[in-house]
Amino acid sequence: xxxxxxxxxxxxxxxxHDVAREAGVSLAxxxxxxxxxxxxxxxxxxxxxxxxxxxxxxxxxLSAQAVARGSTTTVALLVADIADPYFSQMAAGVVxxxxxxxxxxxxxxxxxxxxxxxxxxxxxRGQRPRVMILAASRREDDPNNDALExxxxxxxxxxxxxxxxxxxxxxxxxxxxxxxxGAEALARELIGLGYRRxxxxxxxEGIRTADERLAGFRAGLEAGGGTLxxxxxxxxxxxxxxxxxxxxxxxxxxxxxxxxxGNDVMAVGAMSAIRDAGLTPGTDVAVAGFDDIPTVRDVTxxxxxxxxxxxxxxxxxxxxxxxxxxxxxxxxxxxxVVLRDSTPRRG
Amino acid sequence: xxxxxxxxxxxxxxxxHDVAREAGVSLAxxxxxxxxxxxxxxxxxxxxxxxxxxxxxxxxxLSAQAVARGSTTTVALLVADIADPYFSQMAAGVVxxxxxxxxxxxxxxxxxxxxxxxxxxxxxRGQRPRVMILAASRREDDPNNDALExxxxxxxxxxxxxxxxxxxxxxxxxxxxxxxxGAEALARELIGLGYRRxxxxxxxEGIRTADERLAGFRAGLEAGGGTLxxxxxxxxxxxxxxxxxxxxxxxxxxxxxxxxxGNDVMAVGAMSAIRDAGLTPGTDVAVAGFDDIPTVRDVTxxxxxxxxxxxxxxxxxxxxxxxxxxxxxxxxxxxxVVLRDSTPRRG
DNA sequence: ACACGCCGGGAAAGCGCTATCTCACTACGG
DNA sequence: CCGTAGTGAGATAGCGCTTTCCCGGCGTGT
Numbered sequence: 119x120x121x122x123x124x125x126x127x128x129x130x131x132x133x134x135h136d137v138a139r140e141a142g143v144s145l146a147x148x149x150x151x152x153x154x155x156x157x158x159x160x161x162x163x164x165x166x167x168x169x170x171x172x173x174x175x176x177x178x179x180l181s182a183q184a185v186a187r188g189s190t191t192t193v194a195l196l197v198a199d200i201a202d203p204y205f206s207q208m209a210a211g212v213v214x215x216x217x218x219x220x221x222x223x224x225x226x227x228x229x230x231x232x233x234x235x236x237x238x239x240x241x242x243r244g245q246r247p248r249v250m251i252l253a254a255s256r257r258e259d260d261p262n263n264d265a266l267e268x269x270x271x272x273x274x275x276x277x278x279x280x281x282x283x284x285x286x287x288x289x290x291x292x293x294x295x296x297x298x299x300g301a302e303a304l305a306r307e308l309i310g311l312g313y314r315r316x317x318x319x320x321x322x323e324g325i326r327t328a329d330e331r332l333a334g335f336r337a338g339l340e341a342g343g344g345t346l347x348x349x350x351x352x353x354x355x356x357x358x359x360x361x362x363x364x365x366x367x368x369x370x371x372x373x374x375x376x377x378x379x380g381n382d383v384m385a386v387g388a389m390s391a392i393r394d395a396g397l398t399p400g401t402d403v404a405v406a407g408f409d410d411i412p413t414v415r416d417v418t419x420x421x422x423x424x425x426x427x428x429x430x431x432x433x434x435x436x437x438x439x440x441x442x443x444x445x446x447x448x449x450x451x452x453x454x455v456v457l458r459d460s461t462p463r464r465g
Numbered sequence: 466x467x468x469x470x471x472x473x474x475x476x477x478x479x480x481x482h483d484v485a486r487e488a489g490v491s492l493a494x495x496x497x498x499x500x501x502x503x504x505x506x507x508x509x510x511x512x513x514x515x516x517x518x519x520x521x522x523x524x525x526x527l528s529a530q531a532v533a534r535g536s537t538t539t540v541a542l543l544v545a546d547i548a549d550p551y552f553s554q555m556a557a558g559v560v561x562x563x564x565x566x567x568x569x570x571x572x573x574x575x576x577x578x579x580x581x582x583x584x585x586x587x588x589x590r591g592q593r594p595r596v597m598i599l600a601a602s603r604r605e606d607d608p609n610n611d612a613l614e615x616x617x618x619x620x621x622x623x624x625x626x627x628x629x630x631x632x633x634x635x636x637x638x639x640x641x642x643x644x645x646x647g648a649e650a651l652a653r654e655l656i657g658l659g660y661r662r663x664x665x666x667x668x669x670e671g672i673r674t675a676d677e678r679l680a681g682f683r684a685g686l687e688a689g690g691g692t693l694x695x696x697x698x699x700x701x702x703x704x705x706x707x708x709x710x711x712x713x714x715x716x717x718x719x720x721x722x723x724x725x726x727g728n729d730v731m732a733v734g735a736m737s738a739i740r741d742a743g744l745t746p747g748t749d750v751a752v753a754g755f756d757d758i759p760t761v762r763d764v765t766x767x768x769x770x771x772x773x774x775x776x777x778x779x780x781x782x783x784x785x786x787x788x789x790x791x792x793x794x795x796x797x798x799x800x801x802v803v804l805r806d807s808t809p810r811r812g
Numbered sequence: 813a814c815a816c817g818c819c820g821g822g823a824a825a826g827c828g829c830t831a832t833c834t835c836a837c838t839a840c841g842g
Numbered sequence: 843c844c845g846t847a848g849t850g851a852g853a854t855a856g857c858g859c860t861t862t863c864c865c866g867g868c869g870t871g872t
Binding site for chain 1: 827829
């Protein structure tokens, strides 16, 4: 009694060869019947092949097809953190659009480590995906940037397509998020609501997204006569927001009316910190974020933020990579200030 | 002047053959040098091959490897909705564990459509993944269940591994979520806090997760002398929660002290509905959820819920599929009631 | 000194497919 | 009635790899 006898009989998957034999046709005919070949095939044969395939529970081996065809049906997606709503919303968009194109998405997380990112790009390149979408946040001065660019360049010159999600992506196509303009518009609106004295809680210097948003916000304030009195730069995460806000409170808010968080998860963390300090967000100190992740409608008070249509961003990233260069819409994604109760009009 | 001349020279990726030629060794030696073969290869040759590979920016074609080896390094993951934190947290766990094993994750979303799910399983089977993880919610009586089971059975008999995330998965391995016990424990605790009259807002009948949680909750109440006065069953989503709660309020809460939502996103929606109706969640009517997604710490008041370690669930699902049968830990995942301010002690 | 095993490189046979090429067969115009 | 285009099925040459299998060269024991 061998081990094999114990578990369910393990059989190799049916191959096209098996199907052809079962149907009594040649390999070529079987292949032509099962996937839209240009060649016509006698209807009777076709039916025989289809029946045989069904009978044998045939499932075409995508790897073999990829090797034979010299191209895959795969899209690779790189994000910083899958559990972060910012990225998971985007990923949902990519997956949805990929599905429409009957493409399969492989997903990896850089965990915000550029070394890892480079590694992942190298590995994923082995898949020969049609497209690689890089949505993980870029850092300005990273030592790995050059290597990454080289790797992607190689990928493109081998016929792959690259799409970034970011504001600028060097030589590559990108879905442009106009962080600067969005933050600037937000600042103006807040000034309009009567705020004058601000602080910012945002990610470390060098994270491009964080830098751009801060710069835009500052520009908007200056134009309107507001002042950015304090800036803290903890991690670009929910806990970073909490921590940064706590620090701000401990050092004394003295007069700060509104805290601008570099993204929504930070804003949410900041609100918790405010509350834990015995203050009321919105009333004692206003809070604004960026992204408009779903959660922020449900916190109290609902958060003022800059809306980015994240799912659409994901979809557009894929389209951008798939469509003929030129045909694709490379205009910046439309962002929009959404005022909610976390920034009440100031008496 | 051809089109080719316009864009960057498009060259085929370097093949192992190219590397071998460049290094002046045979194909076999190149192959053996570049991936941990059992066979030893002369250190000098090895270095030559490595250098050649680096020079040519060689990236092994994973599809070709898969065909030649007859096995892949892929894991397929099916979830209902990637943007839903419940699933994205789990996905993050799967991806992390997969990364540890140097496996690549391909991800698809069923959008809660069992037809699609079946389709996706069929497609993904073509990848010949080592593992398929099905985390999308099961429905009790779905007409596609048999076909799905057959498909998975075929996959397993071809040497693939299947792991479900759910309470029961027929013949397949599963990471068990003890929804029933969790909900029952929650009910007991709530009774202990002084609540007696309850309503439930949960997903449609037939969604196994929803049914089990409701049954458990009911059992807990009965044991403790509480009553479940009303049940509404909208969609199993945030908006469903909002809608269900609105309905409850419109029909009159008369005496209901606490609303149990079938999951956290529903609870969050319900809290918004309560607030939009001019009431205060926690004070006017208490709310409890299930899952403990990150968001619920940050809503006001923080939500009482049953904690599921979602990331761990994802990791365990992969381990379960990868490890030798028997070696894997198939005990139900530990759930834990987390009392927060949305259910203050009563009277 | 010689047979014998071991070591490790190279040739080559696949892996499951696709796509090109071949070729028997039909149909049709001159 | 023959030559010539189509047609469409089948044979086959790959695709980029891995992994046998073969074989020459070396070290050892007698």
